[in-house]
Amino acid sequence: MIDLGCAALPAPEPWLTRAMRGALDELPPYAHTHGDYPAGLPALRQALADRYTARGIPTMPEQIMVTTGAMGAVAAACRLMVRPGERVAVESPSYANILQLMREAGARLVPVAMADRLAGWDIPSWRQVLSAAAPRLAYVIADFHNPTGALATEDQRRQLVDAARSAGTVLIADETMAELRLDDEVELPRPVCAFDPAGSTVITVGSASKTFWAGLRIGWVRAAPDVIRSLVAARAYADLGTPVIEQLAVAWLLNTGGWEEAIEIRRELARGNRDALVGALRRHLPDWEFTVPHGGLTLWARTGGLSGSRIAEAGARLGVRVPSGPRFGVDGAFEGYVRLPFTVGGAVAEKAATRLASAADLVATGATIEAEAPRTYVA
Template sequence: MSQWTATVGVTHLARLLEPRPQRSTGRRVPAYRGLADGIRVLVLEGRVPVAARLPAERELALALTISRTTVAAAYEALRAEGFARSRRGAGTWTAVPEGHALPTRGLEPLPPDAAGTVIDLGCAALPAPEPWLSRAVGGALADLPSYSATHGDFPAGLPVLREAIAERYTARGIPTLPEQIMVTTGAMGAIAAAVRRLVAPGERVAVESPSYANVLELLRESGSRLVPVALREGLAGWDLDHWKRVLRDAAPRMAYVMPDFHNPTGTLVPDEQRRALVEAARAAGTVLIADETMAELTLDAGGGPAPRPLAAFDRGGTVVTVGSASKAIWAGLRIGWVRATPDVVRRLVSARAYLDLGSPVVDQLAVAWLLRNEVWDDAVAARRERARSHRDDLVAALRDRLPGWEFAVPSGGMTMWVRTGEVSGSRLAMAGERLGVRVPSGPRFGIDGAFESYIRLPFTVGGSVARDAVERLAAAEQAVRDGGVAETPEGTGLFVA
C-alpha cells in the first residue's frame, strides 16, 4: 500500500500498548525496541490495522510519557523491518514487510472420500439435521407442480418464501413486508448483490478485524478499499470509539458487520453497542450490512434475553440485513435473503438480470416448507445441540493437550478464535495439513498479514474425532517448534466457510 487509509488515535494506541505480563528473558530491552515490538505485535494480531496512520511522534511521546527520541527510534526500527512506511507531509503508517507471505483464498473443499484420513476443520458446517431436511424436500416436491407450469424465474424470490421470511422478522419484533425481502443464492449471493449495487469500485468499505474470509475476498474482488476496525478482546463486542473515528474520518460507503456470533471469533454484540453503531453509521451516511447467518445458533442461554437484531435500531434505511438457511439448517441448502427498504430491494432485484436471475425453486420451496410448517425451530434446535456438544468436546481437548493456547469460549455460533502463542498460525496450518488435520490460519480472516498467531476452529467434530484433531494439532505445533516447517506457504488450497 502506498498511503494510509485509516488512523490510530493516540489514546487508543496508548491503551493497546499497556504492558502485558512477559516471560523473563534475562536481558534488558531498550525502550525504543520495546515500543517497536509492541506496535509490530499489534499489527500482526490485527489489533492495529495495516495502512493505519500512526500518531505523530510528539503526541505518542506525551501519551506514553517517554521521550520523543524513543518514539522516533521505534518508528525508524519499524520502517527498517518493513512494519511501517513514511512520506514527508503524510506521516507514518503501518505496513507489513515486502514479500510477507499471505494466505490466498481456498480453492475447493476437502473431497468427501478423504474424510477417513484427514480431519477437515476448514468448513464451519455440520451435516444436515434429519429427518427435517428430507421432510422439507419431500414437501417441496409435493408443491412443485404448481410452479413447474411457469417459467420458473422469480428474481425477487418465491412469494410464499418472501412472505414466510417477512413473518419471521415481524415475530422477532421487526415489522416487515414481503416487499422488503429478496431471496438470494445463499448469504454470499445477498452480500454480493448489495456490494455490486450499492458500492462503486474504489469506494471504502469498513470491516470488522478479523472478519469472514470469503466476504473479505469478495470485497477485494469488487475493487473496494477495505478499512479494518478491530474487535474488542475477550468477545467484548465492538470498539465504538474506533468505529466512530473510522466512520467520521474514512467516510466508508458501506460497513460489513456480523453482530451475532461473529465468524471467526464467536463475539455476540450487546444491544447498546448495536444502537450506537447504527446511529453513528446513519450520521456518516454509511450503509450497514448486518450478517445474521449465525444469529439463531445460540448455544448457551446466558441468563438474559438475546440482543435485538441490528435492524431494530434503524429508523431510516441504514441497515441492510442478510440471512441464510446455510448455517441454521444445512450448507447444501443454498438459500439466503436480504431484508431492506422496498426501494433498496427493487434496486437489488433489477440487478439480478446480469447476475444469477434467481435462486433454485425447489430449494426455496424446501425453506418455505420448514418455515410454514413450524418445524424450522425444531431443526435449528437439533443443530444447536450438536454444535454445543462439539464445542464442549473441542474446548476440553484443547485445555488438556494445548494449555498454552488462548481462547474465549463463545456462547453461540460455529467457530472459536484461538491464539497459538509464539507459533505461527500459517506454519501450523501447513504442518497440520501434513499430519492429517486442516485448519485455516488467522491471516485468512484479516487484511495484509494480520493475525499470524491465530487459527480458527469450528464446532464440526466431537468426541474421539475432536480429541484426535487436537492431538494432530499438538503434533503440528511441535513440528513447527522443531523447525519441521521451513517456510510459510502462500496458500494451502484450504476452503473456508
C-alpha cells in the same frame, strides 16, 4: 484428513428429507410458470417477512429478496453500492470469504478492531473510522461473529446504527449465525435492524446455510423496498434468481414449525462439539488462548506465540486442515491465530487436537515442513 476449514454441520435429519418432500408437494403449480422469480418466491418472502415481524421488526414481503446463500446477498449489495476504489469498513478479524469477495469487487477495506475477549464492537473505533474514512458500506456480524464468536450488545448495536446513519454509511448486518445460541442463559439482543426498521441504513442478510444445512443455498436480504427493487433489477446481470425447489423447502420449514425443530437439533450437536473441542484443546494445547463463545460455530484461538500459517502448513502434513488467522484479516493481520469450527466431536475432536499439538511442536522446534502452503477451503 480431518477438515476444520468448513464451519458447517451435517443436515438435521429427518427435517431435510421432510422439507424436500414438502417442497415437491408444492411444486406442481410452479412448474406451469417460467420459474424465474428474481425477488424470490412470494410464499418464502412472506414467511421471512412474518418471521421478522414476530421478532419485533414489522416487515413487508416487499422488504425481502431471496438470494443464493448469504454470499449471494452480500455480493448483490456490493455490486449495487460499491464502485472500485470505494472504502468498505469491516470488522478485524472478519469472515474470510466476504473479505475476498469485497477485494475482488475492488473495494478498499478499512479494518476496525473488535473489542477484547468477545466483548463485541469497539464503538469509539467505529465512530472514528466512519467519520474519518466515510466508507460507502460497512459489513458486520453482530451475532456470534465469525471467526471470534463475539456477541455485540444491544447498546453497541444502537450506537453503531446511529453512527452509520450520521456518516451516510450503509450497514450490512450478517445474521447467518443469529439462531445458533448454544448457552440458554445468554439473552440475545434485538437484531441490528430493530434500530432501523425501515431498512434505509441497515441491510440485513440471513441464510439457511449455516443455521440449517450448507447444501441448502438459500439466503435473503431485508432492506427498504426501494433498495430491494434496485437489488432485484440488478440481478438480471448476475444469477437471475434462486432455485425454486430449495425455496419451497425453506418455506415449508418456516410454515410448519420444522425450522425450530431442526435448529434445536443443530444447537445440540454444535454445543456438544464445542465442549469436546474446548476440552481437547485445553488438554493438548494448554498454552493456546481463547474465550469460549456462547454461540455460533467457530472458536478463535491464539496459538501461543507461534505462526498460525506455519501451523496450518504442518497440520496439513499431519492430517488436519485448519485455516490460519491471516485469512480473516486485512494486510496479513492475525498471524498468531487459527480458526477452529464446532464440526467434530468425541474421538475426532481429540484426534484433531493431538494433530494440531504435533503441528505446533514442529513449528516450535523450527523443523522443516515439506508441504505447500495450504489453501484450505473456508466456509
